[in-house]
Amino acid sequence: MFSRRTPRSLAPNRLSEALARRRRQGLPILDLTRSNPTQCGIELPSEAILAALGDPRVLSYEPEPKGWLGAREAVAAHHAAQGAPVDPDRLFLAASTSEAYSWTFKLLCDPGDEVLVPCPSYPLFECLGALDGVAVRHYPLLPELDWAIGRDELEAQITPRTRAILLVNPNNPTGSFVHHEDWLYLTDLAARRRLAIVSDEVFFDYRLDRSVRPVSALCLDSEALVLTLSGLSKIAALPQMKLGWMHLGGPSALVAEAAERMEWIADAYLPVSAPVLFAAPRWLSLASQAREAVIERCRAVQATFDEACAGASVVRPRRVEGGWSLLMEGPRSPTGADLALQLIEKDGVLIQPGHYYDFANEGFVVASLLTPPLEACAGATALRRCWTNPSDF
Ligand SMILES: Cc1ncc(COP(=O)(O)O)c(C=O)c1O
Numbered sequence: 001m002f003s004r005r006t007p008r009s010l011a012p013n014r015l016s017e018a019l020a021r022r023r024r025q026g027l028p029i030l031d032l033t034r035s036n037p038t039q040c041g042i043e044l045p046s047e048a049i050l051a052a053l054g055d056p057r058v059l060s061y062e063p064e065p066k067g068w069l070g071a072r073e074a075v076a077a078h079h080a081a082q083g084a085p086v087d088p089d090r091l092f093l094a095a096s097t098s099e100a101y102s103w104t105f106k107l108l109c110d111p112g113d114e115v116l117v118p119c120p121s122y123p124l125f126e127c128l129g130a131l132d133g134v135a136v137r138h139y140p141l142l143p144e145l146d147w148a149i150g151r152d153e154l155e156a157q158i159t160p161r162t163r164a165i166l167l168v169n170p171n172n173p174t175g176s177f178v179h180h181e182d183w184l185y186l187t188d189l190a191a192r193r194r195l196a197i198v199s200d201e202v203f204f205d206y207r208l209d210r211s212v213r214p215v216s217a218l219c220l221d222s223e224a225l226v227l228t229l230s231g232l233s234k235i236a237a238l239p240q241m242k243l244g245w246m247h248l249g250g251p252s253a254l255v256a257e258a259a260e261r262m263e264w265i266a267d268a269y270l271p272v273s274a275p276v277l278f279a280a281p282r283w284l285s286l287a288s289q290a291r292e293a294v295i296e297r298c299r300a301v302q303a304t305f306d307e308a309c310a311g312a313s314v315v316r317p318r319r320v321e322g323g324w325s326l327l328m329e330g331p332r333s334p335t336g337a338d339l340a341l342q343l344i345e346k347d348g349v350l351i352q353p354g355h356y357y358d359f360a361n362e363g364f365v366v367a368s369l370l371t372p373p374l375e376a377c378a379g380a381t382a383l384r385r386c387w388t389n390p391s392d393f
Contacts, residue, residue, distance in 0.1 A: 005131050015337070015353070018344045031350045032367040032379040035324055037237040040370040042293050044237060045286050052282035058274040065267040067093025067245075067277060074281035075245050078235065081288075082205060084218035090248045090255065092262055095271040097202055097231040097244040098128060103265050104227050104246065105132035107258060108163045108196055115164045115198070116157050118149070120357040120364075122172050122200065137162070138358065147176035151185060164196040164227075165189075169217065170203050173327050173357050173366040175320035177207075177214035190224035197226045202234040203323040205291055208298055208369075212321045218247060225250040225258055232280070234324070236287035237294050243276050294324070298369035301376045302326060305367070308380035315387045326367045327354075330387040335362040339387060347382040 012020065022029060034040055066072060072088035079086050094100045109115065111133030117125045119138035129136040139154035141147040154165070165186060169178045178186075178199070190197050199217030207214060217228040231244030248255045248262065298320075305317045305326055318327040334342070336353035343349040354364030371379065 005133065015340050015344065018341055019350060022344060022348060027348055029344075029348050029350055030375055030379050030382070032371050032376065033350050033352050035368045035370055036239055037290070037294060037370060038240060040297070040368075041372050042237065042290075042297055042370065044290050044293070048286055049238070049283065052279035053275050055275070055278035057278050061274065063270045065263045065270065066091065067266075067272055068274075071243075071272075071277045071280040072245075074284045078284045078287065079216075079218055079247075082216075084216045086218055086247055086249075090259065092246045092248075092266055093272050093277070094244045094246065094266070094269075095242045096233065097200065097229050098124065099269075099271060100229045100231070100244045100246040101128045101198075101200075102132055103262060103269075104164070104198055104229070105129065105134045106265050107262055109134045112161065113163045114159060114161045115166055116154060116162060117166045118168060118171060120171075120174060120354065120359045121168050123356050123358070125166065135161075139165075140360065141171065141174060141176070143174075143361070146179070147171065147174045148179050149182045149185070155189070158193060158195075162193070162195060164198050166198045166200070167217075168200045168203075170206070170214065170322035172203065172323055173325035173352075175208070175318070175323045175325060175327065177212055177321050180215055183215055183217075183220060187220055187222040187224055187226075191222065195224060197222065197224055198229065199226065200229045202230050204230065205235060206295060206298065206324065207322045208295065208302065209319065209321045214322065218249065220249065222250050225254050227258075232283060232287075235291070236283050237290040238283060241276055241279070241283065243272060243280055294370070297373075298324060300373050301367075301369045301371055304373055304376045305380045308377060309384050312384050312388055315384050320369070324369050326369050328365050328367065328383070330363050330365070332361065332363040334387075336365045337362075339365060339383075343382060343386055347386070349379045349382045351379070351383065 072091045075091055076086050076088040114135045114137050116139050117136050118141050126136050137157045139157050140150035142150050167178055217226050220226055226249040228247040232241050233239035248258050309315045309317055315330045340351050340353040352366040
């Protein structure tokens with residue numbers, strides 16, 4: 001009766017079951033996976049955020065497929081302030097970055113077509129692709145080369161049905177920005193093979209390592225079509241407001257045709273509500289304040305983990321260039337999955353095993369850098385104890 005777009009089984013995994021059991025028993029949970037800034041005690045300018053919702057223009061309805069120009073100009077101004085000037089006319093507003101992915105797939109792919117996604121990376125790709133009838137094929141990011149793209153492996157994944165190469169810049173959860181040389185390689189490859197590049201840059205403004213000089217897809221000089229996705233959920237730490245966007249870049253003739261088709265898709269949905277559209281310029285003007293608070297938290301939590309794991313022979317927090325995730329590397333045995341299960345059952349500490357992100361190597365777990373510092377400290381200590389003392393297993 002149901003389509004194959006939804007999973008055959010929706011049964012919870014072992015970790016979700018253990019977590020649910022603990023909740024039912026009313027036992028405390030130290031959650032190192034929270035990545036919703038509204039739940040992590042990060043101070044945001046609440047009154048100004050709320051006041052922006054009172055614009056009287058919300059009482060009328062004047063739909064525009066690309067989204068109200070005033071909001072697109074504010075998005076363009078935001079990117080310009082970050083060093084990437086863009087034309088508001090090349091922007092499309094959607095209800096979230098996830099929705100922007102869906103429109104991207106609708107624009108580029110027929111059912112059964114394929115896109116290439118990095119591995120490890122954002123776990124929602126598989127599901128977002130499936131919902132649009134698009135198959136996902138993985139190409140590796142290489143840990144031994146600071147997560148550079150495995151080029152031979154990527155090219156081996158290209159088939160006549162491949163339509164796009166997806167990237168997350170900086171990647172979640174490796175925290176690595178796309179390398180300069182990889183950009184040059186990708187733009188050349190995509191142009192030669194007539195593929196689009198799709199760059200998810202929701203975390204781009206969260207550069208934690210001051211020594212890196214990241215390049216945004218918005219600044220690429222490309223002969224291929226380049227779609228850059230972002231949104232308020234990370235840029236302004238406002239996931240509940242539901243506003244994402246997409247920018248079309250590349251050769252002007254290709255962009256013009258893509259824009260015409262994208263307008264047709266967007267016109268069928270018109271998803272962004274008027275209160276959000278009219279509030280967006282104000283929220284974007286407050287965003288740098290929110291980002292400073294989030295960056296401060298991320299750096300503090302990173303330092304907490306580094307300290308808690310200092311001198312440990314087996315647990316190593318990896319360097320984070322940008323984003324909200326911290327990757328920790330430890331022994332392959334016990335696996336990240338067993339470790340996560342043990343931590344929730346014995347210590348009530350919730351952490352994400354690396355296999356959620358399709359790591360080839362089992363010895364990775366992921367924590368959120370938004371975790372309140374005291375909890376991060378207790379969680380990191382439990383993690384170190386558990387991983388350095390396999391006899392506990
Ligand atoms: C890499 C990445 N892209 C997109 C999103 C989703 O963004 P949105 O809330 O705008 O759909 C997330 C959410 O965590 C993410 O990690």
